Amino acid sequence: MFHSFFPQPKLFFASAAVWTLACIFFWYFVGIELSTNLGFPPLPESAQPVGAAFFIAPTNLLFYVFFILCSALFCCAWHVFAKDNPWKIWSVWGTAILVFITYFGVQMDVAINVWRGPFFNLLQDALAGKPGITDSNFYVLLGKFLEIGAVGVVVSTFNLFFLSHYVFRWRTAMNNFYMSKWEKLRHIEGASQRVQEDTMRFANILEGLGISLIGSVMTLIVFLPILSELSKYVTNIPIIGALPNSLVWLALIWSVLGTVLLALVGVKLPGLNFRNQRVEAAYRKELVYGEDHDDRAQPPTVRELFTNVRRNYYRMYFHYLYFNFARFGYGQVDAIFLYYVLVPTFVAHQITLGIWQQISTAFGQVSNSFQYLVSSWTTIIELLSIHKRLKAFEAAIDDEPLPAIDQHYLEREAGVVHVDG
Template identity: 55%
Template sequence: MFVSFFPRPKMFFISSAVWAVVAMLIWYLGGAKAGAWFGLPPAAPDAPPIIGAEVFWSPPFLWFYIYYAAAVGIFYAFWRLYSPHQWQNWSILGSALIFFVTYYQVQVSVAINNWYGPFWDMVQGAMAKTAPITLDQFYTGFFTFAGIAFMAVAVSVLTAFFVSHYIFRWRMAMNEYYVAHWPRLRHIEGASQRVQEDTMRFSTIVEGLGVNFIDSIMTLIAFLPVLMRLSTNITELPLVGHVPNALVVAAIFWSIFGTASIALAGMKLPGLQFRNQRVEAAYRKELVFGEDHEERAQPITLRELFENVRKNYFRMYFHYVYFNIVRYIYGQANGIFSFLIMGPSIVAGKITLGLMNQIAYAFSQVTASFQYLVNSWSTIVELLSVYKRLRAFEATIHGEELPDIDERFIKGEELATDHY
């Protein structure tokens, strides 16, 4: 799954994580200020944030682009010399580009949050007639937002195009790898489906989960300081009282509560999803044999196999009921939780409309990052089922013992569904 696309996967991923940490430490310990040597100095500590799309070509951002490209270039050069791989351009440079775009999209969210405060304070002043504004000022505020949004849209469209090719290249790498070992793999249950379909599903899911994980980390890095700064305006929590960094504490508590609830409610789903792949494959395989052999796919056999399919689906439907109840209730409550936290301050008139929107947006970004498992649980369940299927291929190629369920399929034993 990985060795076909990445050079020496275990060492590669460890080295990429270590290099990322080193690059970030260098950046925060002085690298950000080094841009001044090239005429790209960092923003002054007391400088107000730049409002609008021009922030993305300001000197600090331009210097970061150069720094990131240099860090990626060093990492790529090392692996190109140490362990050349036919897919290294896509697996290394392609992954680096996806991570960069993820960083860019997080910065778009920061830019929008910076726009919220001044704009909605201006609207509040106009509505309260305490700070009159002109129509041009009002529309200019929206045009500023449009500039940020249009850049984000353009980058997102181009990224979607690139990611589609990236995923298919990964599928090509896995396809070539498995086809090269096809004589040893053809006897595995559902071998054709695993090569034709599961490779695409695996690359798509892993790419999506990986990008979302990196996005969550980058969002936390970008928005936790924002939330800490905004916490100076919210010093008390309902039912609790005074708490230092109240917004950060509330975000962490709420996210842990949601993650634990979703994980507990969905703990049975991975096994059921995996089982579902098996019973579907057994039914499909018998139908395929029945196309060429009259003695196969007899009504009694098909009824038994489809009964396994039915039982597993009905069991999945039952477990998804309480899983979805927990997930949807938490999702709805998540939308208003930040306003409940701000309730005492709003009633006391301690915050403005712009500040309220900034806090709500930053709070949602931070909680969404902490809720990575909550938002990705269904996808993780699907990935586990695909991984287990492809892992049987890996075991066969390397001469390892197959999982018990695959052994029974090869021997033609009947599937039972009462294990879950």
């Protein structure tokens, strides 16, 4: 799954994580001071330029150069180290491009958050009847929003185009690798489906989860300082009282509670989804055999196989019942959590409408990033079930024992009576 595309995956991803952390620490402890000495100090959000000018602010341009330089050094090292890997252009350099595009997407969110402050403050003043506000004041700020949107359209279009090619290259690498081992794999249940469909789904799902994970990390890096700065407006938390960096701690604690909750109630679901793919594949394969052989797909056999399908679905429905109850319940409380926390701040008139919008956006970005597992749990369950199926291929290639459920299939094919499920 990974060796076919990435050079030495464990070492590659471990080195990428270490290099990323080293670059982050260097920027925050050395780079910011260096840029300040060069005359480009980081600006607070209230002083950031609004509109497309945000992306070409000197401090941001300096960070883009730093980001690209760090990525290029990492990719050049792996390009030389993985000289025999035929997919290194896509797996190494392509991944670096995706990381940069993801970071730029986070910058889009920051640019919009910067725009929210003056726009909603202007809206509050207009609704309160403050004199001197004209139509042009609104049109100018709406034009700034369109500038940000125009940049977003270009970046999003290129991102989707590049992602499509990246995912298909990864699928091609897996397909070529598995087909080169076909003689070892062809006897595994649903081998054709695992090569044709599971590789496609694995690449698509992992790409989505990977980009979401990178985006969550980038969002935390960018928005945590912003949320920390906005915490100065929130001096009183219900029950807790005063708390330094209150919004940051609340986002972290609330998100961890949701993650732990869904992890506990959803612990059985990956195995059930894997078994569901297994029993569906066994039923489908018997029907395919029945198209060409009179002695296959007989009513007793089909009835037994479909009974396995029905039993597993009913079991899944039961476990998803309480999982969805917990997931939807957490989502409903999450929708009003920030309002509850900020009630004392509202009553004390400590923030304007513009500041509220910026707090709401920044808290939502940080909270959603911390809630990566919460929002992605159902997709992760599907990915784990596909991973279990493809692991059977890995076992066959390495001449290791197959998982128990695949051994049951081979026993039945050999004439051993076994009722799955």
